[in-house]
Amino acid sequence: MTMIPERTMPAPIVDSVNAPFWQAASESVLMIKRCKACGEAHWYPRPFCPHCGSDDTDWVPASGSGTIYSFTVTRKAGPVPYVLAYVTLDEGVTMLTNLVGAEMEALHIGQRVQVSYAQAEGGGAVPVFTPTVST
């Protein structure tokens, strides 16, 4: 069994729209966007709702719990292997992410995961996910 190697994350790209997301991440809170007009959550966060077009959206904290939708151990595209994944949050949106803190061979689709925060260059924090049960 091989643990997923640790990898330095690049510094978050912060702009006027996504600044609240990265501020919350540095405080270990995963934020998503929810539309006040149609009630739907969306990912990745935008200053409007891609489901209905309204610009009346709120940042809301997510539980940080989710399920692996798909994943791949990428072995030949960086200095160390890493695990790219889609995680479906309990709030219903599916986000691209990395899986960390687990044995590569034990990962499987449908596994429950919980958010954690990887330190990034320059001191920021990037949400990543770790299986809650190592089965």
Added chain:
Amino acid sequence: MTTIKRKACIAGAWEHPLRKAPDKTTAQLHYECARGALADAGLEFKDVDGYFCAGDAPGFGMLSMVDYLGLSVRHVDSTETGGSSYLIHVSHAAQAIAAGHCNVALITLAGRPRSEAASGVASAAKPNVPEVPFEAPYAPVTLNAYALAAMRHMHEFGTTAEQLAWIKVAASHHAQHNPRAMLREVVTVEDVLASPLVSDPLHKLDCCVVSDGGGALVVVRPEIARSLKRPLVSVLGAGEAVKGQGGGRVDLTYSGTAWSAPKAFEEAGVSPQDIRYASIYDSFTITVLMQLEDLGFCAKGEGGRFVADGNLIAGVGRLPVNTDGGGLCNNHPSNRGGITKVIEAVRQLRGEAHPKVQVPGCELALVNGTGGMLGTRHGSATLILGRE
């Protein structure tokens, strides 16, 4: 509804013979492809009044290339949907010709990723791209964005690595007859599975080659095509689509082809059972499998069984696919396989494919392309072409 059915013909098609071109510039390769396709059609640069290019065109793209090539055009289109762009260009050229906006449309693709060591695994972390802040930290590259779709397909439908490998095996059987193909050695399912895992579940041999080169097409008004000496290849139907993440409602079990294909079949008035040859974009083996399902050649989830046991090999299986060896074995100029897919379909319809892989009496062919990244956001385009 207006239709493009039989409103335009592909009169010229030319594939650059080089697979490595360290001593040529990208713009020069575009020129050589344009010259080749025009000569194939029996036309000259001065006949061109419409021009189409995509993201591989250097400099200011359309503006640089029209000026560089010395064209005098009254219709231009630089639709950019990655490797599928050139299929959409054929469709848009047919629309423009049907609307009277041009008579002779030139489409070019060229690039040198092999000489420039740009294998398509570099992360595209450009500024001002809305998804990049939320994705770049996780290092999605072309390779693993397709692997995510392959992994989910296996989970949902029980597709196996052996079944995916059959797609490479078929490509290699065709490439052995193509003297210009980069990989001409016939491989087995075992060879594919024994090659290193690069991004689970994709092995090295599940991936296309990286090559320099290019290609060009000339799409013309039917009256002009009939005055030329080449066999008549008509555009019968086309469809295009863009599929993304749906605002967080990600579903990797199907591609945009599920949307582009029905439009093309409806316009052409034919069904998948009528198709005698198919060029299917093969950036990776999984790309082919998902497109075959979404095109309706088999039911969703049945792609693994459909491609197994040589079913895509000319003279062996039910549906010959990519008889030039495709991107998996022949070439993948500019990391974009769309134009070479159209070119091989034109060869099949003209009866000019290699005799070992020529489909006898091939009168109806399909070309399908995806571009961008299957696992995040991609374009899809479907073309149905017929020999008159």
